Amino acid sequence: MSTAEIIQREVLAEQVLHDTFGYQQFRPGQQAIIHAVLSGRDCLVVMPTGGGKSLCYQIPALVMDGLTLVVSPLISLMKDQVDQLLANGVAAACLNSTQSREQQYEVMAACRAGRIKMLYIAPERLMMDNMLEQLQQWRLAMIAVDEAHCISQWGHDFRPEYRALGQIKRHFTTLPFLALTATADEATRQDILRLLDLRDPLVQLSSFDRPNIRYTLVEKYKPFEQLWHFVQGQRGKSGIIYCNSRSRVEDLSARLQSRGVSVAAYHAGLENARRAQVQEAFQRDDLQVVVATVAFGMGINKPNVRFVLHFDIPRTIESYYQETGRAGRDGLPAEAILLYDQADMAWLRRCLEEKPIGQQQDIERHKLNAMGAFAEAQTCRRLVLLNYFGEGRQMACGNCGNCGNCGNCGNCDICLDPPKRYDGLEEARKALSCIYRVGQRFGMAYVVEVLRGANSQRIRENAHDRLPVYGIGRERSNEHWISLLRQLIHLGLVSQNITQHSVLQLTESARPVLRGEVDLMLAEPRVTNLKTRSAPKTYGGNYDRPLFAKLRKLRKALADEANVPPYVVFNDATLLEMAEQLPTDSGQMLRVNGVGNRKLERFGLPFLALIREHLSDEGSRPTLR
Incomplete structure (x- = not known):
């Protein structure tokens, strides 16, 4: 060509x-x-x-x-x-x-x-x-x-x-x-x-970053009441609640419905017709919330899902990322909430051990461990996700302009409520040196054993008890070194090679740390307490809110008439631009993102008429709110 x-x-x-x-x-x-x-x-x-x-x-x-x-x-x-x-x-x-x-x-x-x-x-x-x-x-x-x-x-x-x-x-x-x-x-x-x-x-x-999504982990205390209080604050917003079992899906759906929530259950055990009915009702905004297993979601292209809540921890970071990614597809602010209990992780590990021994079990174990590490991370949630997918990135906090180590995205629970930090450079150098000295051929548990000077047969057989790094970290607990290694992974200094049984390997970013050429602040392990969550970020545009509400109502009516989901007419981001730009003729309407020639021809006139009527009722172009 x-x-x-x-x-x-x-x-x-x-x-x-x-x-x-x-x-x-x-x-x-x-x-x-x-x-x-x-x-x-x-x-x-x-x-x-x-x-x-x-x-x-x-x-x-x-x-x-x-x-x-x-x-x-x-x-x-x-x-x-x-x-x-x-x-x-x-x-x-x-x-x-x-x-x-x-x-x-x-x-x-x-x-x-x-x-x-x-x-x-x-x-x-x-x-x-x-x-x-x-x-x-x-x-x-x-x-x-x-x-x-x-x-x-x-x-x-x-x-x-x-x-x-x-x-x-x-x-x-x-x-x-x-x-x-x-x-x-x-x-x-x-x-x-x-x-x-x-x-x-x-x-x-492309970047895996979804800056419009706020990632929040909350320790389970009274999980249903926590769920209920959150959903109460989401009235009128579309959301998905994920659970790991069908029985829990049915239970939560029934309890929320008894409290007046527009909700339905979805899992693979339901009849095909019922699943299709729930999905269509959700797509068309006739249903606010779906409580579901992982059977729900891959076919959901609904752009205005405002929250995804995991009542149970997912089995993999890939699943978590994909499921939370169903929120905020329109680029507007959205929330991803994970309720975490270590007992849930223990249950998933027991389920995994019942599967046939082999490579597939090893892969699933690696992914489950990575998900557990994400839940217990003391590092910016967003940074953990990006480094997991190989997008080596460090985020500066914005206060000093060259920090790089704090990893503050400003839109996750770790960054909004930071853990206490300490100078972790020397300990990080010990851990990185140990990984290097054992040939970058061993997993996390073994590296910690070498650091703490464990007297195990495996260490003696590998002659690692003769290494200069053997026992240099015995003053710290096993849990401390596990937390530190996870932070080094989350910061992109260490990687876990899934194709080689999750062995720890140094990345290029580890070099200046090993040499002691940079500062490195690490987080002290902590137990997450339930706190009053601040309000999520809101749409930053200057738009007419009463008009936006009218446009949404018109969209729903036109979508029902055309027998399609509302976002097929226009998504929320397009309606926000209309409420911001206030187009009154076809030329102006075509400058709104999401309005093409065919959609203008099919749906444009009613929206233009509504905007003109709204401006007329106001007496003049209103002050945008």
């Missing part, structure tokens, strides 16, 4: 961004990905939930000739994406088991005839023999694999059927392949590249 053709495609891509999707500019990373796809290059895209992954294949799909195939693991996720594309005037469809044979034939005929631009399909159906024959008859432009972490055994949601997708790549070697996920550490990313056989790919790692 010539340079001129690529440039022409990129001009069309910007036009599609504005006219079809209604956005004024690309988000970070999107333009580079779209350029690579339009140039025919494979891509691996790791972008947080709500970061704009879908547009990375949807825009090229509308620019390129032919059909884009989107592999998606959940029927609900397919339906949601197709509904939103249809609302934007895009010819999209899905192929799944909920359709009759006649409906499936109609979709496939439309694909053969070139009337469909994007087809969503599950990996199981794609790998059926007759589907491969069908694909040969279609004019394919690109294949996008969503939730690509499912292909890897290191991923938190491994699905064997994803492994077969590499065969598709071998059948269509000239097509660009786009693998997308929100949660993939280094081991998972390498598995995706290898198993999908991506060639000379662009690997786009």
Whole structure:
């Protein structure tokens, strides 16, 4: 493809961004990905939930000739994406088991005839023999694999059927392949590249940071009352409450409902029709809260979820990150609350020990231990998450301008209520030196044993009792050194290698600490007390709040009339911009992010009329509040 053709495609891509999707500019990373796809290059895209992954294949799909195939693991996720594309005037469809044979034939005929631009399909159906024959008859432009972490055994949601997708790549070697996920550490990313056989790919790692989400951990004391007080303060806001068992889901849902909360239960034990009913009611804002197991969520594309509360600790950081990421997809302030009890961790560990011994059990143990370390962290929650996913980052507190060690994000419980700190440089040097001296080949428990001078057979067999670091930390407790090592991991100075049984290894950032060239303040272990939580950050814009309430009410009415979820009409962020910019004609309305030509044509007039009426009632343009 010539340079001129690529440039022409990129001009069309910007036009599609504005006219079809209604956005004024690309988000970070999107333009580079779209350029690579339009140039025919494979891509691996790791972008947080709500970061704009879908547009990375949807825009090229509308620019390129032919059909884009989107592999998606959940029927609900397919339906949601197709509904939103249809609302934007895009010819999209899905192929799944909920359709009759006649409906499936109609979709496939439309694909053969070139009337469909994007087809969503599950990996199981794609790998059926007759589907491969069908694909040969279609004019394919690109294949996008969503939730690509499912292909890897290191991923938190491994699905064997994803492994077969590499065969598709071998059948269509000239097509660009786009693998997308929100949660993939280094081991998972390498598995995706290898198993999908991506060639000379662009690997786009966007920041995992979700600054609009406040991360808060609270020690369980009277858990239901804690939950109830929190939900009381969230009246009118959409939220998800996650539990680890079906019985707890049913119990909490019933108790909240008895206190007047608009709530329903969701878990895999319910009938399919009931689960679909709950999900649709939640999507349409007819239901405020869903209490659920992990069975609920991957297909939820609802942008205005304002809180996610974990009543029980998740099994992995990937699950926690993905589940909390369902809050605040619109970029507006949201909350992630985790109620923590060490007894819950003990129960999860007992469940894990009942599984077959082997590599998969080792992987799950590593991930569970990382989640426990997150819960007991004395370091900024956001920093722990970012370093876990390999995004080595240190955040300055903003007071000194060059701190780097405090890791203060200003929007998590650790940063808002900091633990006591002490000069931990010398102790950190002891721990880092010990990791290095034992060859970076051992896990946390062993390193602590060496530091404390344990008289174990394993240490003697490895001759580590002769090392200069042996016993240099015996004056401190086992718990103290575990806390310190976790902090070094969370600060990005040490990594745990999941592919080598969670051995501790030094990162490049450890060098200046080992040499004593920097200051290092560490946190003293503490027990988290229940405290009155400050109010979360609010939307920083200057907007007309009464108008925003009217716009939401109008949106709900139009959505019910069109039989779609409210956010398919416009999401909250778009309504906030309307209440801020106060557009009164079509030209002004098109400058609002999220308003494209098709949505203006379909929904614009009622919103413009409402804004004009509101301004008229006020007598003039009101003072924004």
